[in-house]
Amino acid sequence: MKPSSMSRTYQAYTLRNLKQIPQVQKLPRTVRRELETVGRVYPFRTNNYVVEELIDWDHALDDPFFISTFPTKGMLIPAHYEEIAKAIRKNTGTAEIEAIANHIRSQLNPHPAGQIEYNIPYLDGMPLPGIQHKYPQTVLFFPAQGQTCHAYCSFCFRWSQFAGPGNLKIAAHRIEPLIRYLSRHPEVSDVLLTGGDPLVMKTRLLATYIDALLAADLPHLETIRIGTKTLSYWPHRFTTDADAQDLLKLFTKVTRNNKHLALMAHFNHPRELETQTVREAIARVRETGAQIRTQSPLLAHINDRPDIWARMWKTQTALGCIPYYMFVTRDTGAQHYFGVPLIRAWEIFKDAYRNVTGLARTVRGPSMSVVPGKIEISGIGHIKGERVLVLQFLQARNPHWVKQPFFAEYNEKATWLDELKPFGKENFFFTEP
Ligand SMILES: *Cc1c(COP(=O)(O)O)cnc(C)c1O
Numbered sequence: 116m117k118p119s120s121m122s123r124t125y126q127a128y129t130l131r132n133l134k135q136i137p138q139v140q141k142l143p144r145t146v147r148r149e150l151e152t153v154g155r156v157y158p159f160r161t162n163n164y165v166v167e168e169l170i171d172w173d174h175a176l177d178d179p180f181f182i183s184t185f186p187t188k189g190m191l192i193p194a195h196y197e198e199i200a201k202a203i204r205k206n207t208g209t210a211e212i213e214a215i216a217n218h219i220r221s222q223l224n225p226h227p228a229g230q231i232e233y234n235i236p237y238l239d240g241m242p243l244p245g246i247q248h249k250y251p252q253t254v255l256f257f258p259a260q261g262q263t264c265h266a267y268c269s270f271c272f273r274w275s276q277f278a279g280p281g282n283l284k285i286a287a288h289r290i291e292p293l294i295r296y297l298s299r300h301p302e303v304s305d306v307l308l309t310g311g312d313p314l315v316m317k318t319r320l321l322a323t324y325i326d327a328l329l330a331a332d333l334p335h336l337e338t339i340r341i342g343t344k345t346l347s348y349w350p351h352r353f354t355t356d357a358d359a360q361d362l363l364k365l366f367t368k369v370t371r372n373n374k375h376l377a378l379m380a381h382f383n384h385p386r387e388l389e390t391q392t393v394r395e396a397i398a399r400v401r402e403t404g405a406q407i408r409t410q411s412p413l414l415a416h417i418n419d420r421p422d423i424w425a426r427m428w429k430t431q432t433a434l435g436c437i438p439y440y441m442f443v444t445r446d447t448g449a450q451h452y453f454g455v456p457l458i459r460a461w462e463i464f465k466d467a468y469r470n471v472t473g474l475a476r477t478v479r480g481p482s483m484s485v486v487p488g489k490i491e492i493s494g495i496g497h498i499k500g501e502r503v504l505v506l507q508f509l510q511a512r513n514p515h516w517v518k519q520p521f522f523a524e525y526n527e528k529a530t531w532l533d534e535l536k537p538f539g540k541e542n543f544f545f546t547e548p
């Protein structure tokens with residue numbers, strides 16, 4: 116094997132040890148105060164790889180990785196910002212500040228797309244916690260120990276898993292119920308381990324879950340997917356961490372068992388693909404026979420330009436990764452700050468897509484994850500001289516809805532489905548009585 120990249124000991128940073136980041140101490144005082152204020156509402160955690168290798172501290176306030184992991188003032192609407200800032204200024208007790216933070220959180224749609232109410236499957240009449248089954252082919256499994264991340268994204272749609280009352284709301288402690296469920300659901304071909312980030316788990320622990328899935332010997336289980344941001348936020352997990360080699364061996368074991376192993380890797384910006392460590396990590400993962408598919412939300416202040424996406428998809432393809440989804444920023448948390456209008460999202464997608472090789476056009480989007488399914492903004496059309504927004508389901512709760520074009524009134528401001536009006540009729544076809 117090639118010589119290893121530099122090893123690093125993982126160091127997490129939160130509000131408690133913020134002062135240990137020398138670069139933060141050099142930021143303007145107001146920025147530091149804003150960070151500490153907004154960080155009371157949203158979860159904040161970053162690490163030494165993000166700080167040392169990704170963030171360009173000379174331009175920190177415009178830097179995509181600073182904005183991705185550090186809370187900034189714009190993430191709260193002014194009224195909420197003032198409310199929490201006032202409590203901190205008055206030196207109200209910690210419990211009271213937390214109560215105010217919880218009240219603000221409750222107004223930020225902490226559980227978008229009915230994740231908690233709609234997607235929990237049942238086995239013998241009992242709900243299965245930590246499991247979601249929305250689309251026939253794929254079951255999501257949230258291992259309890261994988262419900263944190265190497266750093267928290269400021270735009271994360273699962274932010275309330277990490278902050279606020281009773282966090283870890285979606286978590287499974289055992290895999291046996293999943294296996295029993297799968298054995299009765301031959302339509303399921305994919306299990307997606309997700310979080311949080313399951314690759315925060317030590318290999319030994321992750322192996323207990325994966326070995327159980329392999330040992331169950333379910334012929335209809337074709338693919339194990341792992342949803343992860345680790346390639347971007349802690350690539351040492353695959354190179355120099357103490358159990359990195361064991362992790363790669365575990366991946367190889369899956370592929371040798373004739374199961375497809377898909378790393379659903381979260382990348383937001385081409386610069387994440389440029390460090391020596393991430394390049395080595397990608398190469399090592401690919402040597403195991405696992406496939407890396409990439410996905411990202413489209414985010415204002417971070418990646419809302421077609422050239423960024425074109426460069427990202429080109430680089431991914433050159434590194435042997437497969438571009439998979441561009442998502443629309445969900446209607447939760449700081450959507451008012453990171454969200455991009457749907458029509459603008461489609462323009463960015465189209466302008467990036469037409470500038471990359473066909474091999475990178477495996478990507479689909481922009482895709483909006485809503486209660487009925489994943490809706491792609493396909494483009495602008497004309498019906499009897501009027502402009503309309505053309506949409507279709509890429510995934511749907513009811514599989515018959517997939518790939519059926521439908522239309523909404525043209526609206527340049529809308530950032531989410533609930534702001535769209537059906538074109539020429541009362542209801543969208545999927546909400547018709
Ligand atoms: C996106 C998603 C999936 C996976 O969909 P694919 O199109 O197969 O990648 C599965 N379950 C839920 C709840 C999802 O949101």
Ligand code: SF4
Binds near residue numbers: 263270310344381
């Ligand atoms: S890594 Fe994924 S789950 Fe974790 S904070 Fe970022 S977006 Fe959320």
